[in-house]
Amino acid sequence: MSETLSYLLMAWSDPQLLMLTALGTFAGIYIGAIPGLSVTMAVSILVSFTFSWDVNNALALIVGIFIGGVYGGSRSAILLNIPGAPSSVATAFDGYPLALQGEAGRAIGLSTVMSVIGGLIGTLVLASAAPVIGDLALRFAPRDYFLVAAIGLLLVGSLSEGSLAKGIFAAALGAVIGMVGMDPVTAQGRFTMGQAELMGGIHYVVLMIGLFGVAEAFYQLHNLDTPAVRQRVDKIIPSLAMVLKFLPLSIRTSLIGVIVGVLPGVGGDIAALMAYDHAKRTVKNPTQPFGKGAYEGLVAPETANSAAVGGAYVPMLTLGMPGDAVTAVIIGALVIHGLNPGPMLMVENPHIFWFTVGNLALANIFLLVFGLMGIKLFAKLVEMPKAMLIPLILVLCVVGTYSINSSMTEVYWMLGFGLLGYLLKIFGFQMGPIILGAILGPLMDTSYRQAMSSVGDNPLELLNELFTSPLSLLLTSGLLLILLSNTPLFGWLKRKRKAATLHP
Amino acid sequence: MLKQLFASVAFSLSALTLALPAHADYPERSIQAVIPWGPGGATDNVMRSLSPYVEKELGGKLILNNRPGGTAVIGSTYVMQQRPNGYTILLGAENPQLYPVLGVAKFDYSDFYPVNIIGQNVVVIAANADSPWNSMAELLADAKANPDKLRMGSTGAGGLPSTVHAMINAVGEMKVREVTFGGDGPGITALMGKHIDFMPLSLAAAKEMVRTGKLKALAVLASAETPELPGVEPITSALPGIAEYLPWGPFWGAFVHKDTPDDIKQKLTDAYAKAVANPEFQGFLKNYGAQSLNLNGAEAEAFLKRWQSVTTWSMYKAKAIDIAPDSVGIAKP
Numbered sequence A: 001m002s003e004t005l006s007y008l009l010m011a012w013s014d015p016q017l018l019m020l021t022a023l024g025t026f027a028g029i030y031i032g033a034i035p036g037l038s039v040t041m042a043v044s045i046l047v048s049f050t051f052s053w054d055v056n057n058a059l060a061l062i063v064g065i066f067i068g069g070v071y072g073g074s075r076s077a078i079l080l081n082i083p084g085a086p087s088s089v090a091t092a093f094d095g096y097p098l099a100l101q102g103e104a105g106r107a108i109g110l111s112t113v114m115s116v117i118g119g120l121i122g123t124l125v126l127a128s129a130a131p132v133i134g135d136l137a138l139r140f141a142p143r144d145y146f147l148v149a150a151i152g153l154l155l156v157g158s159l160s161e162g163s164l165a166k167g168i169f170a171a172a173l174g175a176v177i178g179m180v181g182m183d184p185v186t187a188q189g190r191f192t193m194g195q196a197e198l199m200g201g202i203h204y205v206v207l208m209i210g211l212f213g214v215a216e217a218f219y220q221l222h223n224l225d226t227p228a229v230r231q232r233v234d235k236i237i238p239s240l241a242m243v244l245k246f247l248p249l250s251i252r253t254s255l256i257g258v259i260v261g262v263l264p265g266v267g268g269d270i271a272a273l274m275a276y277d278h279a280k281r282t283v284k285n286p287t288q289p290f291g292k293g294a295y296e297g298l299v300a301p302e303t304a305n306s307a308a309v310g311g312a313y314v315p316m317l318t319l320g321m322p323g324d325a326v327t328a329v330i331i332g333a334l335v336i337h338g339l340n341p342g343p344m345l346m347v348e349n350p351h352i353f354w355f356t357v358g359n360l361a362l363a364n365i366f367l368l369v370f371g372l373m374g375i376k377l378f379a380k381l382v383e384m385p386k387a388m389l390i391p392l393i394l395v396l397c398v399v400g401t402y403s404i405n406s407s408m409t410e411v412y413w414m415l416g417f418g419l420l421g422y423l424l425k426i427f428g429f430q431m432g433p434i435i436l437g438a439i440l441g442p443l444m445d446t447s448y449r450q451a452m453s454s455v456g457d458n459p460l461e462l463l464n465e466l467f468t469s470p471l472s473l474l475l476t477s478g479l480l481l482i483l484l485s486n487t488p489l490f491g492w493l494k495r496k497r498k499a500a501t502l503h504p
Numbered sequence B: 001m002l003k004q005l006f007a008s009v010a011f012s013l014s015a016l017t018l019a020l021p022a023h024a025d026y027p028e029r030s031i032q033a034v035i036p037w038g039p040g041g042a043t044d045n046v047m048r049s050l051s052p053y054v055e056k057e058l059g060g061k062l063i064l065n066n067r068p069g070g071t072a073v074i075g076s077t078y079v080m081q082q083r084p085n086g087y088t089i090l091l092g093a094e095n096p097q098l099y100p101v102l103g104v105a106k107f108d109y110s111d112f113y114p115v116n117i118i119g120q121n122v123v124v125i126a127a128n129a130d131s132p133w134n135s136m137a138e139l140l141a142d143a144k145a146n147p148d149k150l151r152m153g154s155t156g157a158g159g160l161p162s163t164v165h166a167m168i169n170a171v172g173e174m175k176v177r178e179v180t181f182g183g184d185g186p187g188i189t190a191l192m193g194k195h196i197d198f199m200p201l202s203l204a205a206a207k208e209m210v211r212t213g214k215l216k217a218l219a220v221l222a223s224a225e226t227p228e229l230p231g232v233e234p235i236t237s238a239l240p241g242i243a244e245y246l247p248w249g250p251f252w253g254a255f256v257h258k259d260t261p262d263d264i265k266q267k268l269t270d271a272y273a274k275a276v277a278n279p280e281f282q283g284f285l286k287n288y289g290a291q292s293l294n295l296n297g298a299e300a301e302a303f304l305k306r307w308q309s310v311t312t313w314s315m316y317k318a319k320a321i322d323i324a325p326d327s328v329g330i331a332k333p
Helices: A002-008 A015-033 A039-049 A055-080 A086-100 A104-139 A142-153 A164-179 A204-223 A240-262 A268-282 A296-319 A325-336 A350-372 A375-383 A386-405 A408-426 A432-454 A459-468 A470-485 A488-502 B002-019 B042-058 B073-081 B095-102 B136-145 B160-171 B184-192 B203-211 B240-245 B262-277 B279-287 B297-317
Strands: B031-035 B062-066 B088-093 B112-121 B123-128 B151-154 B177-180 B198-202 B215-220 B251-257 B290-295
Touching (some): A002 A350, A015 A055, A015 A350, A039 A055, A039 A325, A055 A086, A055 A104, A055 A296, A086 A104, A086 A204, A086 A268, A086 A296, A104 A240, A104 A296, A104 A350, A104 A375, A104 B184, A142 A268, A142 A470, A164 A204, A164 A432, A204 A386, A204 A408, A204 A432, A240 A268, A240 A296, A296 A325, A296 A350, A296 B184, A325 B042, A432 A459, A432 B177, A459 A470, B031 B042, B031 B073, B042 B062, B042 B088, B042 B112, B042 B203, B042 B251, B042 B262, B073 B251, B112 B262, B112 B297, B123 B136, B123 B184, B123 B203, B136 B215, B151 B160, B160 B177, B160 B240, B160 B297, B184 B198, B184 B203, B198 B203, B203 B215, B240 B297, B251 B262
Parallel strands (some): B031 B062, B151 B177, B151 B198
Antiparallel strands (some): B088 B251, B112 B251, B112 B290, B123 B215
16 A cells, blocks of 8 residues: 555656656647647657666656647647647637637636646546456447447537538548548558558548648638737636536546547547537537537537546556557557566556556646646737738648658648638538548448458348447447437427427 | 759769768768657567667667558658668568568569568467467367358458468468458457457567466467467467468568668668677567567578568468469569
8 A cells, every 4th residue: 555655656756757747748738739749759759769768757758748748739729720639629619719709818728727627537537447447448349439430420410510411521521531541451552543652541630730720821811901819818717616617517528538538549539529529418508609619618628638648548557458549659668668568567567557647647737837837928829910820830730740750742631631621611611520530430441340340241240239239239329319319300209298298 | 944953963963972982981960760660569669679779889870760551561662762872771570571462562672671680570379368269279170160250350461360361271271250450459459358259469469468368379370389488389280281381470670772882781781780689689579579580681681582482372372362472573482
């Protein structure tokens, strides 16, 4: 027990570890804020960089970067309508409208506090229930991943403001873009038009930077002359009453984040979108309508993507299996440092588990400090003259895209998507569903084919499994319920029931 | 016009390089080392562990750069397209040796110069710890009794599981359902969750799961028990015929463009030979469940040729590929 406590507090009491965690968190915020610079990338560079270090020091820095980076993506989403990472796509939906109302400072303040709450809940779940929910990652069969992807695709309904038809078109476009590249089963090229450069597919971050970054920059050219909104920079730290008001929602969305984070192959990006959808469905009276600057629309994705970090650590620490791309790199780091990440890690090296838990909590505290620092300065970014801001955004987009895979081809693609996104925006298409399709399309493709080959390509057997396996049944009913609630039939039934209760 | 200008500049630059007698000062700047697989994977882990020792021997800096995609096609193509000056190295695995027969790309490692074949992985046939089989023979018998019923984890055409499956089918019969995953990791997770029944895996990926009893090793792909996994029977006890393809395993190597100047090739070869031999790196390989090879020059070229010939011909025999190996210039083993 005392040993556990000493591991837990290791990072809190050692000045060197304390400093490294702080440094990592601080750097992470800025790495996360720049589209294209990702946590995965930063961590994999750090693995080489910290090769000769003590493993605790390396892990402290990595945890800091992870926590800071996931949060950092929200900053550019709120200020510029350009998510720094796919997990912040949903943050822009209500964050940017707030910035346009002069509330950028308050939005950042709220998102910081909510990220910390989400991060701490994620850490708490990791500490208290890791072995139990680690098992959950094993229970998900390919057909269950297929169902999760299908449920995810239904989010199109709440992501497409205005026309649902346009939303469905956008999601389908995203799914097709996500399919480009080598077929995962047969190794044949799909939609590559014989170009070797396309065999690796189109990275969805490339798509995201084009659609959000470049397209937004082009779109801003329309209102070059409109004066920037003056930003109110008082009361940026949300009041306790406000935090308490959003606490029930933030606990629910944090739990969504943790669960989605635990599943390998689905991470903070999906968690944030699902949480946004959950908020939209359950919150009856948001501070402003969703999509127009609702605080709830900010709370949900920010808590979920931060809570997903704790979730991603669960399979890594309990099974030695990565919960997402970042934990995959951390496993690599442990291997290089001569530890054996596997099912026995918690038994043979218990210090890694408790050290990570303590470290995650510490990084969240630092996040609160660094996140609330310098907001006033950042909020001024929105007031910057467009003539300076737009070129700056474009440069960042190019640099960010190039840094993903050091590929010029991807830079050209990104610019192409920027142009496409600009045109789509003019015609009233939403960008969110495109990203959703690009992330979920490939997941649905592979999991469907896995599910089908598992049953010997017999669709009847697959259908049978969807209704007989308990977990699949749960997901299938969820899917059908959401589908039904979106059809006119449901509304009709509801009205009929209401009418029946009114006139017995 | 512009094109001509570029051409003449390029020509005079190359004339300049030719005029220089030797590259005594190589490396004068940092070397870009391309890893054609994503961060955190087996190839990435091996290369990130090895590189500090290479840097020490070479007296220069390696900038490690992950360029994943298309089973390493993207990264390998990139290195082929760079100037052959020794400043771009490919740190890859076995995959390009199968490109010609899979129709993925026109090149293979014969278009590169092998600086070092670093090591190879031991392959194990792994099953869930609760599975009814205790040996490869039992698995084969079950597959024979229930054709196309058992589910084998795979990583797609040209991946390790489907290659091993082809080898087994070339000398025996194992009709199973192939369920394709994005890599070893998701496959192992599915195997632990009993969503598939067995999977051929590299020992590097499966070692911890086997050691901790989550997975059961039915056989190693070797003709005798291997020191890396004592007590596990060799696959030849159930399938003696497979011996003609052994020893076999996925490998890692460092490569440069074929036209790289000889003295630079030599420098890199020496540096990598010493780095791989470094006891600390040898310790890493051992802990990782891999076998050190440290081959260069003619030995490395012979290794690559044999690997390609054995693998592609067994795949062709098992009808796992349609392109005949000899039609793309691969001789029979």
